[in-house]
Amino acid sequence: MGRKAGITLQDVVEAAASIADRDGLEAATLTAVAGELGIKTPSLYNHVQGLSGMRRLLAIHGSQLLLETFEEAIGDIEGAEALRSIAHADRQFARDHRGLYDSFLPAPKPDEDTELYEAMAEPVFLVAHVLLDMGIPQSEAIHLIRALRALLHGFLDLEAKEGFGMPIGIDASFDASVELIIAGIEAAAANSK
Amino acid sequence: MGRKAGITLQDVVEAAASIADRDGLEAATLTAVAGELGIKTPSLYNHVQGLSGMRRLLAIHGSQLLLETFEEAIGDIEGAEALRSIAHADRQFARDHRGLYDSFLPAPKPDEDTELYEAMAEPVFLVAHVLLDMGIPQSEAIHLIRALRALLHGFLDLEAKEGFGMPIGIDASFDASVELIIAGIEAAAANSK
DNA sequence: TGACATGACTAATAACCTTAGTTAGAGTAA
DNA sequence: TTACTCTAACTAAGGTTATTAGTCATGTCA
Numbered sequence: 001m002g003r004k005a006g007i008t009l010q011d012v013v014e015a016a017a018s019i020a021d022r023d024g025l026e027a028a029t030l031t032a033v034a035g036e037l038g039i040k041t042p043s044l045y046n047h048v049q050g051l052s053g054m055r056r057l058l059a060i061h062g063s064q065l066l067l068e069t070f071e072e073a074i075g076d077i078e079g080a081e082a083l084r085s086i087a088h089a090d091r092q093f094a095r096d097h098r099g100l101y102d103s104f105l106p107a108p109k110p111d112e113d114t115e116l117y118e119a120m121a122e123p124v125f126l127v128a129h130v131l132l133d134m135g136i137p138q139s140e141a142i143h144l145i146r147a148l149r150a151l152l153h154g155f156l157d158l159e160a161k162e163g164f165g166m167p168i169g170i171d172a173s174f175d176a177s178v179e180l181i182i183a184g185i186e187a188a189a190a191n192s193k
Numbered sequence: 194m195g196r197k198a199g200i201t202l203q204d205v206v207e208a209a210a211s212i213a214d215r216d217g218l219e220a221a222t223l224t225a226v227a228g229e230l231g232i233k234t235p236s237l238y239n240h241v242q243g244l245s246g247m248r249r250l251l252a253i254h255g256s257q258l259l260l261e262t263f264e265e266a267i268g269d270i271e272g273a274e275a276l277r278s279i280a281h282a283d284r285q286f287a288r289d290h291r292g293l294y295d296s297f298l299p300a301p302k303p304d305e306d307t308e309l310y311e312a313m314a315e316p317v318f319l320v321a322h323v324l325l326d327m328g329i330p331q332s333e334a335i336h337l338i339r340a341l342r343a344l345l346h347g348f349l350d351l352e353a354k355e356g357f358g359m360p361i362g363i364d365a366s367f368d369a370s371v372e373l374i375i376a377g378i379e380a381a382a383a384n385s386k
Numbered sequence: 387t388g389a390c391a392t393g394a395c396t397a398a399t400a401a402c403c404t405t406a407g408t409t410a411g412a413g414t415a416a
Numbered sequence: 417t418t419a420c421t422c423t424a425a426c427t428a429a430g431g432t433t434a435t436t437a438g439t440c441a442t443g444t445c446a
Contacts, residue, residue, distance in 0.1 A: 003347070007393080031433065039394070041436080046393050051434065106354035121358065144284035146357060154347020155339070161299035162380035163346070164339060165314065172207065184373035200424080224402065232425070235404075239424050244403065 007037055012047050013057050020058060020099020028099060030054065055103055056116055062100030063119040069093050070126050079189075080182050082130045087152060087178045094156040100158070124149070134189040144188060148181050202232055204252050205240050213251060213292020221292060223247065248296055249309055255293030256312040260285050262332050272382075273375050275323045280345060280371045287349040294349070317342070327382040337381060341374050 011084045015036045020028035030051055034041040048054045073089035074082050094101045110117045124145065155177060158164055164173075208229045213221035223244055228236040242249045266282035267275050287294045303310045317338065324334045348370060351357055357366075 021234055029433065030435090040396085041433090042396085042437095045435080066414055105350070105356055107356045107358070110358065117358075124358075131242065142362065143366040143369040144373075146348070146351075146363075146366040147373050149356075150347035150351055150370055151340065151344045152347065153351055154343035154345065157298070157350060158339075158343055158346055162302065163300045165300070165303065165310075165317075165343075170339075171334065173336040173339040176336035177343055180337075180340050180377035181373060183377065222402065223404090233427085234402085235406095235427085236425050238404080 002133050007039060007043075007047065009047050009057075010055055010107045011037060012044065012054065013061050016054055017061060017094070017097075017100060018102065021097045022099075025055075025058075025099045025102040028054070028058070050153050056108075056113070058100060058103040060116055060119045062097065062103050063116075063122060065097065065100065066090075066093055067126065070123050074126070074130070078130070079134050080186055083127075083148070083182050083185065084178060087148075087174075091153050091156060091174060094160065098138070098160060101160075107171060129187065131189075134185070135192055136185070137192055140192070144181075144185050151177055151181050200232060200236075200240065202240050202250075204230060205237065205247065206254050209247055209251055210254060210293060213296065214290045215292075218248075218251075218292045221247070225308040249301075249306070250295060250351070253309055253312045255290065255296050256309075256315065258290065258293065259283075259286055260315045260319065263316050266322070267319070271323070272327050273379055275372060276320075276341070276375050276378065279320060279323070280341075280367075283345050284349060284367065287353060291353060294353075305365040310314075324378065324382075327378070328385055329378070329381050330385055333381050333385070337374075337378050340377070344370055344374050 006185050012033060013058045016028045019036060030044050030068065033054065034044050044054070048057065069089050069092075070086055073085040075085075077085055104120060107120060108116045124134050128141060128145055131144060132138065136144065155174060157175075159170060164170060205226060209221045209226045212225050212229060223234050223237050225249065227237050237247070241250065245378060262282050262285075263279055266278040268278075270278055297313060300313060301309045320341065321338055324337060325331065329337065347365060352363060352367075357363060
């Protein structure tokens with residue numbers, strides 16, 4: 001029996017991401033990932049620092065994927081239309097990659113895990129840029145971005161966990177919710193001209 | 194050694210809630226609760242249907258507490274001011290009762306666990322009433338309530354899990370975020386007079 | 387060829403949750 | 417009072433997970 005299965009770190013992350021997106025983050029156990037890769041659980045420790053290390057890699061990988069998703073969503077669109085596009089891309093990401101999406105929380109402290117922190121900050125920066133390009137001063141933008149993040153995260157978390165009760169008209173609710181925030185952002189933009 | 198410790202169901206829920214609020218929902222294990230009560234883990238099965246059963250009771254208890262919190266927050270206030278008060282009460286609840294707050298998700302399906310579903314719906318109904326009293330038609334209120342819930346849940350979840358990065362100006366961000374939603378709600382109210 | 391690093395492995399331990407079967411104590415009815 | 421019954425504790429045992437420690441085959445490179 002050959003001792004070298006030749007598993008790469010990328011294999012581990014891909015297997016974990018695949019399980020997490022299919023069955024939920026909780027299902028991406030070391031045992032499950034090892035099983036998927038055809039190795040024994042302790043062997044994973046040669047690639048990853050335990051479960052928390054694997055989760056961390058998942059979050060980094062997810063952040064990069066989210067960044068690409070946002071970049072594609074924005075393209076050369078600007079302003080409110082770009083925000084709408086981002087919002088829908090985020091929702092689609094949450095649907096396609098539930099496990100990765102859930103791996104973003106809890107977030108690391110900036111000085112504890114710089115690499116992960118920065119990876120997770122990138123998509124936020126991208127959105128920040130859209131607001132700043134709209135002419136919103138930084139002091140206001142920080143609150144508006146937090147509002148947008150909160151709304152999107154809250155909506156997608158509630159939606160995924162069936163927190164809305166009757167699943168009727170959720171698409172319309174999402175659009176209306178996003179428009180509410182965008183209206184506030186546009187008002188702030190108009191205000192600071 | 195006396196075999197009757199005389200533990201009541203309420204004792205179990207209180208112990209679990211206390212641990213969950215202090216150390217997080219994950220820390221409220223059967224082992225920890227049994228330890229707190231001075232009994233062995235399997236004995237808990239005489240009171241509760243396993244871990245999931247205990248979590249469920251936690252969610253029911255938390256919903257009742259949240260309902261009381263909202264009722265107090267509203268008092269005899271109406272309209273936008275009532276919504277502000279609810280928002281801040283919700284945030285305080287999330288801080289004082291992290292474990293209970295986290296026990297609300299994932300939510301049950303209406304026909305799977307009616308008792309829990311209805312308990313969790315009560316606080317939402319309360320907020321719905323405020324909107325309807327403002328003269329907002331039901332067809333619009335549903336979207337606005339979802340927007341408000343999403344924003345509050347998202348904000349409090351991100352805040353608790355340090356998702357906002359730098360913890361500067363979070364209070365101001367919260368107020369600004371809530372005002373954004375309230376502005377939309379007031380606009381809808383003015384629109385349907 | 388021989389040393390070494392890599393990346394598998396087995397063995398073992400520690401938290402958990404859960405089920406099955408047992409038993410002491412307390413209330414209730416004849 | 418005595419016998420019955422139920423409650424609510426217990427012990428024993430098994431399963432899933434993560435984790436650590438120690439071992440060993442395989443391929444690479446000096």
